[in-house]
Every structure is written in C-alpha cells, then in structure tokens.
Amino acid sequence: MKKFCLTILALVAAAFYLNAKDIQQPTAATILAALKEGNQRHVGAHYFHPHETAKYRQELSAGQHPLASILSCADSRVAPEIIFDQGLGDLFDVRVAGNVAGDDEIASLEYAAEHLHTPVIVVMGHQKCGAVSAAVEGGEAAGHLSALIKPISSAVQKAKHLQGDLVENSVRINVENVVEELRTSKPVLSELVAQGKLSIVGAIYSLDTGKVTWLSESASQTAKN
Numbered sequence: 648m649k650k651f652c653l654t655i656l657a658l659v660a661a662a663f664y665l666n667a668k669d670i671q672q673p674t675a676a677t678i679l680a681a682l683k684e685g686n687q688r689h690v691g692a693h694y695f696h697p698h699e700t701a702k703y704r705q706e707l708s709a710g711q712h713p714l715a716s717i718l719s720c721a722d723s724r725v726a727p728e729i730i731f732d733q734g735l736g737d738l739f740d741v742r743v744a745g746n747v748a749g750d751d752e753i754a755s756l757e758y759a760a761e762h763l764h765t766p767v768i769v770v771m772g773h774q775k776c777g778a779v780s781a782a783v784e785g786g787e788a789a790g791h792l793s794a795l796i797k798p799i800s801s802a803v804q805k806a807k808h809l810q811g812d813l814v815e816n817s818v819r820i821n822v823e824n825v826v827e828e829l830r831t832s833k834p835v836l837s838e839l840v841a842q843g844k845l846s847i848v849g850a851i852y853s854l855d856t857g858k859v860t861w862l863s864e865s866a867s868q869t870a871k872n
C-alpha cells in the first residue's frame with residue numbers, strides 16, 4: 648500500500664516538476680486523491696514526509712509547481728503540509744485567521760492559479776476555530792480583529808437558523824461562503840473555473856481526529872476515485 652501511494656505521489660510530483668509538454672499534468676481529481684491519501688496518513692500518524700531532503704530543496708530553487716493552494720486558518724494546529732503529509736513545493740499556503748478571502752488572500756490565490764497553474768484551491772475551515780467563535784460571541788472586537796470577524800458574521804447569521812452546534816455550523820457555512828466568493832471572483836478565478844482549469848473545493852479539519860472532511864459532493868467523489 649505504501650509503495651502504491653508513493654508511486655502516485657511520485658507521478659503527481661513528476662508531472663508537475665518536469666513540466667514537459669509530453670507529460671500530462673495531473674487532474675484536480677488526481678490531486679484531491681493525493682491530498683486525501685496524505686490526510687489518511689496524518690490520521691494514522693504514518694507519515695511519508697515527502698520532499699524534505701536537501702537535494703529536493705535545491706532542485707526546487709529552479710521553480711515551484713505546487714499541487715494545490717490551501718486557504719486555511721492561521722491556527723497553529725492547522726498546518727497544511729502536516730495535515731496532508733506533503734513537503735516543500737507541494738502546497739501553496741494562504742493562511743489567515745478564519746480562512747477569510749480578502750483582497751490580499753484572493754490576490755495570492757490568483758497568483759498561484761494564473762502564474763503557477765495550480766489547478767486546485769482548497770478552502771479549509773476547522774473545528775473550534777477561534778475567529779469563528781469570536782464572530783459567534785459578537786460584540787466589539789479589539790484592534791484589527793473586527794475586520795476579520797465582519798466577513799464571518801454573515802455565516803453566523805445563517806447558522807443561527809440551523810440545528811446543532813452554532814460554532815461548527817458557522818465554520819462550515821463560512822467555508823461554503825468563501826468557496827462561492829472565490830468561484831465568482833472576477834476577473835481571474837471565475838474565468839479559470841469557467842475554462843475548467845481550476846477547481847475550488849471546501850473542507851473541514853477535525854482537531855480531534857485529524858481527518859479532513861470534504862464539503863462538496865463532487866470533491867468527495869473525485870477524492871474517492
């Protein structure tokens with residue numbers, strides 16, 4: 648099994664790294680499958696720790712071809728390379744509390760999608776998110792925090808109509824809102840989505856289990872394939 652997974656990782660990495668015209672770039676489904684396999688290794692604490700050697704680091708100085716962009720929370724417990732068991736050059740991380748998408752975050756994702764040709768964006772919220780909890784608590788946030796909490800508030804308002812835990816429902820709806828915001832973001836991301844060159848999927852990370860749950864049905868199906 649380990650050998651099989653390593654082979655998939657190697658193929659995905661080779662297709663990007665070599666960037667040869669006669670090598671087909673991995674599809675979004677292949678990349679999501681690789682991320683899902685990496686997350687299974689994280690859940691089981693059986694890490695491959697790919698792409699961490701000094702040799703690979705030196706090779707990467709020639710350029711980067713990350714598999715996916717990950718818009719995730721700045722929370723210290725939500726590190727994408729560890730959660731997906733990936734290494735240097737594999738993930739284009741955009742991290743901000745509450746995984747919101749302001750101009751700076753969208754610009755970073757546009758750079759990866761347009762200039763690095765990274766075909767997948769994962770918007771990843773997480774269990775017990777402090778930024779979402781602050782938005783649920785409401786009131787006046789100190790300093791610059793109010794600017795972060797404001798875009799999460801609409802998710803909280805929607806979640807108030809649902810059964811279940813308000814923070815966890817707000818985390819999920821916030822991810823769904825950000826996914827939709829990115830999919831319709833003009834002019835760059837929406838155009839790449841329309842051309843079939845970019846897939847944007849939502850996910851939730853469990854602090855308890857280490858498992859990533861994929862939100863959209865299509866993402867779940869492709870990740871299983």
Ligand SMILES: [Zn+2]
Nearest residue numbers: 720722776777
């Ligand atoms: Zn958080």
